[in-house]
Amino acid sequence: MRRILIVGGGYAGFYTAWRLEKKLRRDEAEVTLVDPRPYMTYQPFLPEVAAGSVEARHVAVSLRGHLRRTTVIAGSVTEIDHAHKTATIRPLDGPDRPFEYDVVVVTAGAVTRTFPIPGVAEGAIGLKHVEEAVAIRDRLLTAFERASGLPPGPERTRLLTVTVVGGGFTGVEGFAELLSLATALLKRYPELTASELAFHLVEAQGRILPEVTDDVGRWVVRHLEQRGAHIHLNTQLVSAEDGHVVLSTGEEYDTELLIWTAGNGANPVVAKQTDLPIDDKGRLLVRADLRVGTEDAPIPDAWGAGDNAAVPDLASPVPGALTVPNAQHAVRQGKRLAANLVADLRGRRVKQYAHHSLGVVATLGLGRGVFQYRRLVVKGFPAWVMHRGYHVLAVPTWERKVRVLLVWLSAVVFGRDIVSLQSVQQPRAAFTAGGTPRPATGAPQWPTAVTPLRRPSPAALAGQPTGPDRVNGSANPSPTNG
Structure with missing residues (x-):
């Protein structure tokens, strides 16, 4: 064969x-x-x-x-x-x-295309794989949790600042969805205010969403700015070392979350x-x-x-x-x-690939979207419904379609799930935090033998001094758990 x-x-x-x-x-x-x-x-x-x-x-x-x-x-x-x-x-x-x-x-x-910009390789996150999307969500939710315990000031402002580099479909959709999530989170965090949120979209060209016409692209910019976003057109990221963003326009600020969506290579x-x-x-x-x-x-x-x-x-x-x-x-x-x-x-003739576009549709956050097919433009809630309808039909396998629909329906009744699971990125943190000493250098040193715990002697029960208890072959002068 x-x-x-x-x-x-x-x-x-x-x-x-x-x-x-x-x-x-x-x-x-x-x-x-x-x-x-x-x-x-x-x-x-x-x-x-x-x-x-x-x-x-x-x-x-x-x-x-x-x-x-x-x-x-x-x-x-x-x-x-x-x-x-x-x-x-x-x-x-x-x-x-x-x-x-x-x-x-x-x-x-x-693959994700990057440039040798200081700080990007060390601190930025892409939005091309599901692991990256999950990490972005967890970091934003954790930032809100941390900011809620701080007084107003530079550190709280930094935690509530998000920067997305790249104004293509992935960048704009990700930016708008995160802005929608952050705005919704304010209801759960009365300590925080909308004025403290700072969402920056940085695009090197003079417009965003190159797949749509100029008028539609300008409308999307105005729509995002009305929701409090900062859109930086004709602007490049110069540096992002240690979360400190420097733009080609001279503007500088600190950001907690830096997302890189500036094209593919x-x-x-x-x-x-x-x-x-x-x-x-x-x-x-x-x-x-x-x-x-x-x-x-x-x-x-x-x-x-x-x-x-x-x-x-x-x-x-x-x-x-x-x-x-x-x-x-x-x-x-x-x-x-x-x-x-x-x-x-099988020795038959092959056919050429030709596909006439069905139009472009983008989500701009929960209940918001934009759709364009030639001169037909749909904005707002109807476009958002079209976006969800198209993609639930396009995602492969009926099993995945049903699962996605069920999540959407449950969200209508119960709202967004706002639990952060950032700790799963370090699954051993809780395990090692229990007091188990770790070697300073080298590979983990496991005991070669285990000394069983024995019943205390009568002298020990009577309060007379005894030698240190030995657990797992090492002296332990303090009581052990259990």
Whole structure:
């Protein structure tokens, strides 16, 4: 049987494998998918995860739970040698090993793009993975808890200050959802006031939300500013060392939470560790039928889709335009790639990928949103309903759709869940806080023998001096628990 290797389990990779399972006969091909995470993250829900409107586990679709006929390898592909049809796989544990394939599907996605700005690598959090969204939510809730116990002053102001760098869809949605959460939290913290909240959105360009028209983008800015937000356009982050933000305009302030959403970069495996053709931005060169290569020189048995691929946009009136790297395209490209791959295996004609946009929709916090399709613009509550309706239909599997809907319905009755679980990021803190001494240096030193506790002697019961009790082989002159 043909061996198909799928590199990456994001939107495009997951949907490619999912469709291949439905279309391939059991004796036709073996499918192997490699990804370091055991799940596919539905990223459009991450802003709502950060705001506590969606349960974190409900945006993570288990690869092994839904890909029943696909071999899933927990690891990363570090090199692709298509000339010899061999990939190097680095599992989570163990040495690298070669993997021979007949067909490769590169859907490795993109990585968060950062710049050498002081303090960003040490203190910023991205918003590309579910772990990051959960950490953002817990840190904001914990900041409110800490601020409520402090008198008004610089430290309290710092705890209630949030900075988001990047004015694309992820940045604006995350910013607006966190602002909505923070405003709602004020009802639970009478010690704090709305004037103490400081939410800053920093964007290097002169506008936000590049996928919408200028008028809609300006309306979103005015809408956020009316809710108390500070929008910094044509502004760059200069430094963020120790939480002290310095902007290119000269403005300075301290922030507790710094979120980086300033775009995506090329996946280094695609850009540097493959002999497949790439463009000047490190993306895989892909034809309209999702084969790797150019129209005149296709690469046999190599396919690509998603954020790591430069896919021609046949629906765009602009010659040479490429599809926007978003979920709407990645999902549909994965489905088309699977259909084309099966057709190619069976000697049939493949079809080109062409998708006319259904419009763009963004959440701006609970009960607020914006939608645009060509000249049609919907704002406010109707757009928010459209946002939730579209994404609950788009999230894969009925099981996940039902779970998300149930959380939303429960929130209507009981409101947001405002419990912070930041302590789960240090699960051993409570365990080690019980008084167990830790070695100053080196590896943990476990006792080689345990001395059992014995019944006290008559002399001890009579109050006469005795030697120190010995517990676990060490002198302990004070009483022990129990």
